[in-house]
Every structure is written in structure tokens, then in C-alpha cells.
Amino acid sequence: MSEDRRDERRNPRGRQRGAARSRGQGHRSAQAPSERRRRTDPARTAAYDVLREVDTSDAYANLVLPPLLRERGLSGRDAGFATELAYGTLRLRGRYDAILARCVSRPLDRLDPEVLDVLRLGAHQLLGMRVPAHAAVSETVALCRDRVGAGPAQMVNAVLRAVGRRPLDEWLDELRADAPDAVTALAQVGSHPVWVTRALREALHGAGRDVGETADLLDADNTPPRVTLVARPGLVDADALTDGAGDDVHVEAGRWAPTARVLVAGTDPADLPAVADGRAGVQDEGSQLVTLALAAAPLDGRDARWLDLCAGPGGKAALLAALAARRDARLVANELQPHRARLVRQGLRAVPDGVVEQVRTGDGRELGTEEPGAYDRVLVDAPCTGLGALRRRPESRWRRTPADLGVLTRLQGELLHSALDAVRPGGVVAYVTCSPHLAETRLVVDDVLRRRDDVTRLDARAAVRDVLVPGAQIDLGPDDGGAGGLDVQLWPHVHGTDAMHLTLLRRG
Ligand SMILES: C[S@@+](CC[C@H](N)C(=O)[O-])C[C@H]1O[C@@H](n2cnc3c(N)ncnc32)[C@H](O)[C@@H]1O
Numbered sequence: 001m002s003e004d005r006r007d008e009r010r011n012p013r014g015r016q017r018g019a020a021r022s023r024g025q026g027h028r029s030a031q032a033p034s035e036r037r038r039r040t041d042p043a044r045t046a047a048y049d050v051l052r053e054v055d056t057s058d059a060y061a062n063l064v065l066p067p068l069l070r071e072r073g074l075s076g077r078d079a080g081f082a083t084e085l086a087y088g089t090l091r092l093r094g095r096y097d098a099i100l101a102r103c104v105s106r107p108l109d110r111l112d113p114e115v116l117d118v119l120r121l122g123a124h125q126l127l128g129m130r131v132p133a134h135a136a137v138s139e140t141v142a143l144c145r146d147r148v149g150a151g152p153a154q155m156v157n158a159v160l161r162a163v164g165r166r167p168l169d170e171w172l173d174e175l176r177a178d179a180p181d182a183v184t185a186l187a188q189v190g191s192h193p194v195w196v197t198r199a200l201r202e203a204l205h206g207a208g209r210d211v212g213e214t215a216d217l218l219d220a221d222n223t224p225p226r227v228t229l230v231a232r233p234g235l236v237d238a239d240a241l242t243d244g245a246g247d248d249v250h251v252e253a254g255r256w257a258p259t260a261r262v263l264v265a266g267t268d269p270a271d272l273p274a275v276a277d278g279r280a281g282v283q284d285e286g287s288q289l290v291t292l293a294l295a296a297a298p299l300d301g302r303d304a305r306w307l308d309l310c311a312g313p314g315g316k317a318a319l320l321a322a323l324a325a326r327r328d329a330r331l332v333a334n335e336l337q338p339h340r341a342r343l344v345r346q347g348l349r350a351v352p353d354g355v356v357e358q359v360r361t362g363d364g365r366e367l368g369t370e371e372p373g374a375y376d377r378v379l380v381d382a383p384c385t386g387l388g389a390l391r392r393r394p395e396s397r398w399r400r401t402p403a404d405l406g407v408l409t410r411l412q413g414e415l416l417h418s419a420l421d422a423v424r425p426g427g428v429v430a431y432v433t434c435s436p437h438l439a440e441t442r443l444v445v446d447d448v449l450r451r452r453d454d455v456t457r458l459d460a461r462a463a464v465r466d467v468l469v470p471g472a473q474i475d476l477g478p479d480d481g482g483a484g485g486l487d488v489q490l491w492p493h494v495h496g497t498d499a500m501h502l503t504l505l506r507r508g
Pocket of ligand 1: 312314315316317365382434
């Protein structure tokens with residue numbers, strides 16, 4: 001640790017902790033050595049503070065952590081440690097709670113939330129990071145004394161020693177053996193809520209895949225994705241994406257989308273000039289694929305006016321606009337939330353003048369009535385549970401509830417109806433969700449189709465295959481001849497993308 005960092009370690013009276021001790025001039029308190037308040041590690045403290053903020057303010061960890069690291073001057077290895085500790089603990093919280101419940105004498109929901117978060121942080125250091133057991137326990141006990149108080153420190157010490165007595169594999173075997181059923185076992189080991197685990201298992205089955213893949217899917221959700229960039233066609237050549245960036249920035253081609261490049265070295269994507277000026281952006285490869293597929297879907301007649309019905313924050317709108325520019329088409333981007341509509345405008349800044357007809361703020365459910373039959377291609381990237389992007393937001397799986405589904409599926413159905421009214425006869429609508437949940441994907445589409453006789457389902461798989469990197473062989477699941485054989489469902493554990501769903505529909 002640098003001298004600068006040591007200088008920041010001051011006790012509440014402004015005294016520097018640790019420095020006096022390292023000079024051998026430590027003031028001895030009247031407390032026994034084991035009770036003496038220890039210095040606390042700033043990286044662990046930062047991770048703890050993030051967990052508390054996420055718990056008490058419903059904050060997103062990935063918005064809380066970076067400014068907190070900056071504010072406290074944490075960088076390099078300390079910042080990396082704090083990040084892995086905070087995000088890893090949030091992701092694997094369900095697994096650790098199942099293990100901790102075996103080491104704590106009372107139910108976990110009777111512990112103070114602050115103490116439970118300290119225990120989770122200790123469990124992640126012991127079982128999920130390569131922190132030596134003695135350091136994991138003693139540093140976490142010190143954190144407990146500093147942030148929560150001396151009272152629970154002894155209990156934290158005893159519980160963490162019990163957790164550290166066995167390796168992770170043994171704990172997981174025990175969870176599997178003792179779980180009341182297979183879904184609970186998967187949920188505990190894979191650290192997902194039981195209802196989410198069940199829904200993902202059903203979604204795999206619904207897509208014709210083996211439910212035995214569920215554990216791999218949960219594992220993939222527990223693995224932070226690499227940063228994927230989109231080179232917006234006509235605005236920047238994908239092979240020139242890193243031009244003007246430092247020598248330490250390296251990208252490699254995406255697996256599926258010709259527009260995709262994966263950041264394999266270098267840090268902040270915003271350091272790339274093409275990203276800074278909007279010719280490129282950060283975008284999951286699955287999002288790129290479904291957008292490219294909508295633009296490529298076969299269409300007879302006019303192809304001049306495209307609509308993005310739910311555009312905020314604008315990743316797909318920017319790709320659509322770049323594609324529209326090359327085809328002399330114009331794009332209207334609609335978004336309900338004014339602040340997200342502003343983000344859409346910002347995301348479209350590199351698109352040539354005249355291509356974006358309008359960024360409008362409004363309820364997409366009304367657009368079909370306001371502008372019937374006015375568009376040739378429409379994207380409905382519907383608001384959804386986001387169960388397909390759990391790997392991006394460490395805490396999100398614990399926030400969603402099954403009750404969210406009822407509200408969302410009604411909205412999704414209404415937006416799809418509106419889109420089908422807004423497209424001209426012969427035009428194409430893409431229904432997209434970043435969730436594989438059957439209630440949000442196939443069931444929404446089937447329900448809308450049952451109520452209308454002017455819509456046919458198109459072969460979305462063929463449209464996706466048409467836009468792939470030349471030579472790429474994509475496994476889109478078995479062709480069962482039904483809707484599952486036409487729709488596309490991508491998976492993190494199979495494709496390395498978010499679990500995006502795509503249905504393509506033609507009106508008339
Ligand atoms: C999944 S996000 C779209 C992501 C976007 N296509 C992208 O790639 O950046 C769904 C968006 O729909 C918006 N939304 C929610 N209800 C809406 C409504 N009734 N009409 C239009 N947009 C709505 C949300 O505010 C959110 O920005």
C-alpha cells in the first residue's frame with residue numbers, strides 16, 4: 001500500500017491508524033489485544049457500504065460503486081478487490097445465505113441486516129475469492145467492529161470460522177443433498193430466487209432445450225460479461241473501432257454479429273474516440289443481432305419509414321438509424337420517459353442529418369391509433385423483467401418479484417397491439433424482450449395473435465442466420481415446426497449473449 005493510501009487511514013479523531021503501529025510507537029489501549037479496535041481495510045469497507053446502499057436505498061450497485069471508489073481514492077488492486085467483493089457478494093448472496101443458515105443458530109431474517117451483509121462479505125472472501133481464511137475472518141471481524149459495533153463481532157468470528165472449515169464444493173454437495181426438491185437445489189447452488197430458477201428452467205424447456213442446462217445458465221448469470229461494442233454501420237468500420245485509442249486497447253471480433261467487437265484489453269470504453277462521439281457504443285451482441293434481423297427481414301414494397309416504439313436509452317435506435325441511413329429510410333424513436341428520450345437523442349448524435357425524423361416522448365400504446373399503418377418496420381423492445389440480463393446487474397435478481405409479471409405482460413401485449421396497428425399491411429414488427437420468461441415472450445405473442453387475424457409469424461431464425469458473421473454456425477435449438485421453431489431465444493450459457501427473445505411478425 002502506498003504512503004498516500006496510509007495517510008487516508010485516520011481514526012475518527014483524525015489519528016492515522018496503522019502508521020504508528022508500523023513505526024512501533026503504537027499507543028496501547030486498556031482493552032485486551034483481541035478486543036482492541038483494529039484498522040479496517042478501505043476496500044472491504046467500500047464493499048460493505050455498497051451493499052448497505054443497495055439494501056436501504058434500492059440503489060444499483062454499478063451506479064453506487066464507481067463514484068464511491070473515486071471519492072475514497074481507491075484505485076488499482078484495491079478498487080478491483082472492492083468491486084469483486086461487492087458484486088460477487090451480491091450475485092452469490094442466495095448461495096451464501098443457504099450456507100450461513102447452517103452456521104447461525106437463529107433464522108437469518110432475525111439477524112440485523114448490517115450483520116447479515118458482513119457475514120455475506122466474509123463468506124464471499126472465504127468461498128468465492130482467493131483470500132486466505134485467517135485474513136478473510138480477521139478483516140471481516142474488524143469491519144464488523146468498525147461499521148456495526150463490537151457486539152456481534154464475536155458471533156461473526158465464530159460463524160465465519162465455521163464457514164471456512166469446509167471448501168465450497170463440500171458446502172454445495174451438502175446443499176444439493178439436503179434441498180427439498182431439484183429446483184431449490186439449483187436455486188441455492190446457483191444463487192437465484194426459486195421462482196426465477198423455475199421460470200428459467202421452464203423457458204429452456206419451452207425453447208426445446210434440455211432442462212439439464214439450467215445449472216449452466218445460472219452459472220453464466222454469475223459470470224460478469226465482457227464489454228461488447230457495436231460499430232454502427234456506415235458511421236465507423238468495425239475494424240477501425242480502436243483507431244485513435246491508446247496502444248493498450250484491444251478488441252476481438254464478436255462471435256455472431258458483424259458489427260460486434262469485444263473489448264479484451266483496456267479499460268473504459270468511453271476512452272475510444274468512436275464511442276465518445278457516438279459512431280460506436282456499448283451493446284450486447286444479442287441486442288445487435290435482433291436489431292440487424294429486423295432490418296434484414298424480407299419486405300415487399302415500400303421500406304422508407306421505421307419506428308422504434310420503446311427506444312430508451314437508445315442502443316437499438318442508434319443501430320437502426322445507422323442501418324436506415326444506408327437504405328434511405330427514416331427513423332422515428334418513441335419513448336415514454338422524458339429523461340430516457342433525452343438519452344436516445346444523445347445516442348443518435350452521430351447519425352447523418354435527415355435520417356432521424358423525430359425522437360418523440362409518448363405512450364407507445366397510443367401510437368397505433370395516432371398513426372395507423374404509417375410504418376414499414378417497427379421494433380417493440382418491450383419493458384420486461386430483465387431476467388435475460390441478470391449477469392449485468394448483480395442485485396437485480398433479488399429485486400424482481402413474480403408480481404411484476406402481471407403488470408408487465410399486460411403492457412407488453414398492449415404495446416405489441418399498437419405496433420401491429422402502426423405498421424402498414426405487409427410491414428414487419430419485431431417483438432423483443434431481454435427476458436426468456438415464457439409469460440413475457442411466447443405467451444404475449446400468442447395471446448395477441450389469437451385476437452387478430454391480420455398477422456403472421458415470420459421465420460426469425462432465418463432472419464438471424466442471414467445477418468451472422470460469414471461462416472458462423474449458431475445453435476438456435478430444435479426446429480419443432482411450431483412457434484418455437486420460428487422464434488429466436490438466445491442464452492448466455494450457449495451464445496454468450498443476454499437471453500434476448502425475438503419474434504418477427506408480418507401484418508396482412
Ligand atoms: C427494454 S427498454 C428499451 C431498450 C432500448 N430499445 C435500447 O436498446 O436501448 C424499454 C423501454 O420502454 C420504455 N417504456 C415503458 N413503457 C412504455 C410505453 N408505454 N410506451 C413507450 N415506451 C415505454 C421504458 O421507459 C424503457 O425505456
